[in-house]
Amino acid sequence: xxxxxxxxxxxxxxxxxxxxxxxxxxxxxxxxxxxxxxxxxxxxxxxxxxxxxxxxxxxxxxxxxxxxxxxxxxxxxxxxxxxxxxxxxxxxxxxxxxxxxxxxxxxxxxxxxxxxxxxxxxxxxx
Numbered sequence: 001x002x003x004x005x006x007x008x009x010x011x012x013x014x015x016x017x018x019x020x021x022x023x024x025x026x027x028x029x030x031x032x033x034x035x036x037x038x039x040x041x042x043x044x045x046x047x048x049x050x051x052x053x054x055x056x057x058x059x060x061x062x063x064x065x066x067x068x069x070x071x072x073x074x075x076x077x078x079x080x081x082x083x084x085x086x087x088x089x090x091x092x093x094x095x096x097x098x099x100x101x102x103x104x105x106x107x108x109x110x111x112x113x114x115x116x117x118x119x120x121x122x123x124x125x126x
Contacts, residue, residue: 008048009071011036011055017072018081020057020064030057054088064089 009017012027015036021027028045030036035058036043049055049068057064070084104111111119 006051007071007073008050009073010045011038011043011047011049012045013073014049014068014071015055015057017075018084019076019078020066021059030059035059055085062089062092 012024012031015021015030016024016027021030027036031043031045031047034042037056038047038049038053040054040056049071051068051070053068055066055068057066065088066085067088068085072081072084075081076084
């Protein structure tokens with residue numbers, strides 16, 4: 001671990017330091033947009049995170065759930081970063097369960113009126 005074990009750190013800096021998000025500004029934007037929650041409540045970028053907190057992050061159409069073990073102040077290498085949290089994220093659903101988007105053959109042109117009606121019917125189903 002690091003020499004700063006147990007000290008509070010800003011949540012945007014923490015999710016950047018442990019490599020959950022690529023840049024610090026993206027981490028701050030995610031907090032402002034409400035995509036980051038600590039112990040179930042939405043937070044601002046300056047909210048402090050301490051060991052024992054649960055951080056939930058919505059990124060790339062997937063929710064990540066991690067428990068804080070350490071609070072580094074600087075960005076770490078990938079192996080060291082993984083030791084700073086426990087990942088409680090459920091595995092993604094299998095590809096067979098994900099709905100696929102209907103695809104048209106390349107060069108097929110615009111859909112006909114009949115095909116457009118069929119697409120509209122598909123989109124209206126809940």
